[in-house]
Amino acid sequence: MSSVIGFVKRNYTVLNPPTVAKSGDVLRFGILGAANIAPMGIIVPAKTHPEVIVAAVAARDRKKAEAYAKKHQIPIVHDNYDNLINDPSLDCIYNPLPNGLHYEWTIKALKAGKHVLLEKPSVSNATEAKSLFRHPLLSQPNAPVLLEAFHYRFHPAWQHFLTLFEKEDIEHVEVVNKLFAGMFPLKDIRFDYSLSGGALMDFGTYAISTVRQIIGSEPVAVTSARVRLVPEPYDQRAESAAYASYEFPNGATADITADLYAKGGYWLPALTKNWPDFNGALPTLTVKLKGKTNGLNTSGKVITFHNYMGPWLYHRIDIATVTETKDQQGKVVKSDKKVEYKKVYKWETTEEGKKGEDYWATYRYQLEEFVNRVKGRKGSGVWVDPEDSIRQMEMVDATYEKAKRPLRPTSAALDTSGP
Numbered sequence: 001m002s003s004v005i006g007f008v009k010r011n012y013t014v015l016n017p018p019t020v021a022k023s024g025d026v027l028r029f030g031i032l033g034a035a036n037i038a039p040m041g042i043i044v045p046a047k048t049h050p051e052v053i054v055a056a057v058a059a060r061d062r063k064k065a066e067a068y069a070k071k072h073q074i075p076i077v078h079d080n081y082d083n084l085i086n087d088p089s090l091d092c093i094y095n096p097l098p099n100g101l102h103y104e105w106t107i108k109a110l111k112a113g114k115h116v117l118l119e120k121p122s123v124s125n126a127t128e129a130k131s132l133f134r135h136p137l138l139s140q141p142n143a144p145v146l147l148e149a150f151h152y153r154f155h156p157a158w159q160h161f162l163t164l165f166e167k168e169d170i171e172h173v174e175v176v177n178k179l180f181a182g183m184f185p186l187k188d189i190r191f192d193y194s195l196s197g198g199a200l201m202d203f204g205t206y207a208i209s210t211v212r213q214i215i216g217s218e219p220v221a222v223t224s225a226r227v228r229l230v231p232e233p234y235d236q237r238a239e240s241a242a243y244a245s246y247e248f249p250n251g252a253t254a255d256i257t258a259d260l261y262a263k264g265g266y267w268l269p270a271l272t273k274n275w276p277d278f279n280g281a282l283p284t285l286t287v288k289l290k291g292k293t294n295g296l297n298t299s300g301k302v303i304t305f306h307n308y309m310g311p312w313l314y315h316r317i318d319i320a321t322v323t324e325t326k327d328q329q330g331k332v333v334k335s336d337k338k339v340e341y342k343k344v345y346k347w348e349t350t351e352e353g354k355k356g357e358d359y360w361a362t363y364r365y366q367l368e369e370f371v372n373r374v375k376g377r378k379g380s381g382v383w384v385d386p387e388d389s390i391r392q393m394e395m396v397d398a399t400y401e402k403a404k405r406p407l408r409p410t411s412a413a414l415d416t417s418g419p
């Protein structure tokens with residue numbers, strides 16, 4: 001009962017957080033586009049951050065921007081994206097444009113001297129990633145801060161999960177990220193190749209990011225990759241689902257599923273195959289560790305993280321230990337399974353720099369670190385490094401190549417003046 005009350009209270013407070021007074025030295029953010037994700041990604045988190053104000057928004061259509069600004073109490077409306085990034089009253093830009101516009105508007109914002117919180121996936125492909133994240137602008141004195149917004153990494157539940165195993169003990173990782181068919185229509189930006197859409201770019205980018213974090217290295221091979229294309233008449237260069245397998249240097253393997261249009265999975269498949277599949281609704285990942293043998297006993301662990309992507313709503317980490325005892329002939333004579341359950345909403349230590357509340361969403365923890373970085377403070381230590389964002393896009397590209405699918409298109413605005 002208390003966990004049900006906790007769930008309701010926490011989720012209410014995530015969306016209706018206490019507003020805090022702003023400090024004198026605030027960072028003023030502008031939002032590129034009247035994006036659906038922005039309330040979750042920045043507008044609500046900013047309410048509880050004393051040093052953040054969402055001060056401006058621009059949309060392609062001024063009327064849309066005005067309505068959005070009114071709804072979210074954003075004081076300044078700009079006529080276009082250019083005016084927003086060049087607004088001298090702003091310090092930071094939040095870029096939640098479609099993936100295919102991430103590169104162009106991020107580089108423009110950095111050139112205008114703004115720090116950028118950039119939605120995932122950072123860009124369209126590794127060519128853009130190298131151009132952006134190794135741009136000389138980012139290594140100059142007082143360089144602006146640029147962060148790929150892999151929000152899940154900033155939550156204490158994820159950081160706790162990473163402490164539950166040693167990387168060299170990993171045998172296999174499986175990530176299943178599914179969204180039921182119809183949650184996003186097929187005309188959504190997520191399925192638009194020309195805007196760098198595709199399931200691998202969306203749910204797949206989380207799967208790739210988590211696998212890389214968990215195993216702690218880059219794959220030596222994409223062992224298999226395939227996609228399910230969007231149906232005709234939609235642009236056949238985008239996929240509604242992607243499936244891939246990888247092998248890592250230490251022998252560990254990983255399988256990922258990224259499905260943005262999951263259907264079926266019920267009894268009477270002939271009748272139900274087109275029903276939206278609500279079964280795998282919570283993104284889940286499982287880490288299987290190598291078994292350890294001691295005499296006739298073998299002990300193995302499987303750690304499962306349910307809803308790693310939205311842990312503030314609900315999550316559960318199951319740590320299952322299976323111990324098998326064999327007789328002299330090698331036959332299993334006893335098997336014992338113990339499962340420990342864990343939930344983490346706040347940092348478990350009070351170490352300097354680790355701040356949080358149980359109602360902080362991943363986005364709020366992320367905003368905390370973004371501000372810490374801009375202000376040169378230590379923070380929790382969680383970050384997504386520029387080279388990490390490049391390797392991420394390299395793995396996305398390698399997966400598309402293995403699946404014999406086109407890489408997402410490089411921006412016409414590619415800046416080749418860098419290294």
Ligand SMILES: NC(=O)C1=CN([C@@H]2O[C@H](COP(=O)(O)OP(=O)(O)OC[C@H]3O[C@@H](n4cnc5c(N)ncnc54)[C@H](OP(=O)(O)O)[C@@H]3O)[C@@H](O)[C@H]2O)C=CC1
Pocket residue numbers: 032033034035036037038041058059060061064096097098099101119120121149151189195202
């Ligand atoms: N971190 C997270 O949890 C999430 C991240 N995302 C990421 O955020 C980004 C935006 O996603 P989401 O908010 O769902 O997207 P939206 O469909 O809301 O699109 C975002 C904005 O893109 C602008 N836009 C500019 N050019 C185009 C175009 N040619 N076609 C369509 N839109 C255009 C629109 O701006 P305008 O208002 O100017 O018309 C729109 O407001 C994506 O990169 C996505 O991967 C998405 C959801 C969750």
Ligand SMILES: O=C1OC[C@@H](O)[C@H](O)[C@H]1O
Pocket residue numbers: 190202203
């Ligand atoms: O980043 C995301 O997280 C939530 C999903 O619904 C969405 O498709 C994706 O863009």
